Amino acid sequence: MRSALTELEPMALKVYDGAVQRLGIVDLGSGTARLVVYVYEPGKQFRLVDEIRETVRLGEGLATQGRLSKNGMQRALSALKLYADFAQATDLDEMRVIATSASRDAENGAEFMREVRKLGLRVQVLSGEDEARYGVLAVANSFNFQDAWVMDLGGGSAQLSRMEGRAYREGRAYPLGAVRLTEMFLKSNPPKKGEVEDLERFVRREMKEVLAQVRDNPLPLVAMGGTVRNLAKLAQRRRDYPLDLVHGYFLSREELEEVVAMLTQRTTEQRRQLEGLQSDRADVIVAGGLVYRTVLREGGLEGLWISGQGVREGAFYREFLPSPHLLGNVRGFYVRNLFARYPQDYGHTARVRHFCRLLFGLLAPLHGYGQAEEQLLDEAALLHDIGMSVGYYDHHKHGEYLVMSAAIPGLTHREQVLLGLLVRYHRKGEPRPGAYRSVLQDGDTKRLLRLATILRIGEYLERSRAGRVEGLEIAIGSKQVRLTLRAEEEPWVEISETGKQAGLFQQAFGRELLVEWSASA
Incomplete structure (x- = not known):
């Protein structure tokens, strides 16, 4: 097999026009109010930089009084004053x-909105459908699903929507x-059975x-x-889940x-002591859990996926993404954003x-992997040196931490673990799942070993960082793999450093690795 180095693809990222902006979005819910701050800048796309969460219980008494x-209202206004002051100070x-x-539901909602506007804040009261649309937009831009049911349960209401073709x-x-x-x-x-x-x-x-529609579809x-994020955290603690995602x-x-x-x-006090549960949700978490339990039972579903994004992010996407406000490639966008x-x-x-x-292509006869592994390897190659910023x-360890420190939308937890481990082992060490083993599937230990070996060889073929190797030739034998580096002059550093990976290559592919040089034509 033979391949020459073709033109390198440009590394520029797609960004939107405009100057650096700091945008704050406040989600004023029935139970909590939360300010999130995004920085949006050309060349770095966007990132969450700050957050302030306040328990307001604005909907307290609404179910019985209608008002x-x-x-x-005073708690909510105090939180909004805090946010307004933060916006001015920053x-x-x-x-x-x-x-x-x-x-929107309270009889005196308009009266409350007048008080909010006196603070000089721009406020929009979402209809139930608007809220559902924003939720769908958040899911469409943070999961790879084309079609899904989307549910958002807050303090005062729950929305259940159908997403079709990534659209509401x-x-x-x-x-x-x-x-x-x-x-x-x-x-x-605690609550009684009745x-x-x-x-x-x-x-x-x-x-x-x-729910009949959910069962049929x-x-x-x-x-x-x-609510659902706290339920998931409690479940993760119970099973000693190794990821904080x-x-x-x-x-x-x-x-x-x-x-x-x-x-x-x-009891409420006993719930407050549970690791993974925010203390201010201890008195209402049961009701939310019962709603989700009923939905899964009546809908005939085996479980649900947790979104870390919601209405706030939907509002952000609506502002910064051109119509129809969708990322072209969710996974690719967030990997490149990182x-x-x-x-x-x-x-x-x-x-x-x-x-x-x-x-990857030249060694295909030995590994037999497909597009999923090729994409994962390419993402690891893109991110392998981000730890150098530390x-x-x-x-390599810093890089793993940066990859694993926050969820990467579009990747499953298994894929993110493999990505983090590939970055971890791109330069040395024996690739092992370690504490992440329970997240991986059968065959992933070998998959990690083989992809990490390819990544490490790719790294050492560029050991001098001078671009001296111009092309590769590979000859696969029954006991050996001969890797020939084509370059104008003998790239001794690359030959020597790549050759040191012969033991890892033997472990991964069951062949002896021989590295040699051939002068470019």
Whole structure:
């Protein structure tokens, strides 16, 4: 087999026009208010840089009185004053407030909005359909699903929508928020069996039609909001899940059943002591869990996917992405967004990527992998040196940390683990799953070994970072693989350093690796 080095692909990232902007978005919910701040800049796309969360319980008493209480409004206004002061102190270019079910459903919602506008804030009260549309937009830009059910359960309401072709098709809001249902049904602490049954009966009645549709169309269910994220964290703690990542986690029906059963048996104070549960949700988490349990049972679903994004991110995408406000490639966008945040030698990275692509193709008879592994290897080659932004020593470990420190939308947890491990072992060490073993599948240990070997050889073919190797030739024998480097002058550094990986190559591919040089024509 033979391959020559072709023209290197440009490393420039697609960015949007415009100057650096700092945008704040406030999600004023029935239970909590949260300000998130994004920096959006050419060359680095966007990143979350700050967040302030306040418990406001704006919807307190709404279920029984139909009105926002004075205390609830005062708590919300105090939080908004805090956010307004933060925006002024940090020179935000813009801050927007989006209000949801409590503000739109209350008899005195208009009165509350007048008080909010007196603070000089730009506020939009979302309709139930608007809220559902923003949720779908968040899922469309953070998962690889084309079609899905999308559910957002807050303090005052729950939205269940149908996403089709990454676009909102239909949906509606239901009076099934965690705060609202707690006030309506769960009077005891812990709740009594009859109270739980009454709540679940109410959920079944309210969602009867849509749950029949879910059963007839068993698409993936993606759930968002603080309630479901806390349920997922509790499930992860119970099984000693090795990742501190929630977005992209699949919460099985069995796990949810166990968590909800455990929560219903504890008092509010006992729940507050649970690791993984925000203390201010301890009194309402049961109601939210019961809603999700009912949806999975009645919808005939085996579980749901957790979204770390929601209405706030949907609002962000609507602002910064041109219509139809969709990323062309979710996974590719977020991988490149990570790459763009850390300065490095772009020319070296491009050459390593190219060598990895060549080697993957040339060694195909030995590994037999396909497009999924090729994409993973290419992403690892792109990110392999991001740890250099921390420091040279142990930059492979720094790189793994940066890859694993936050969810990468578009990747499953398994894929992100493999990506992080490939970055970790791109320069030395024996590739092993380590603490991540439980996240991986059968065959992944060998997959990691082989892809890490290719990546490491690609790295050492560029050891001098001078672009001296111009092409590769590979001859595969029954016991040996001969790798010939084509260059104008003998690249002794590359030959020597690549040759040191012969033991790893033998372990990965069962062949002896011989490295030699051939002068370029």
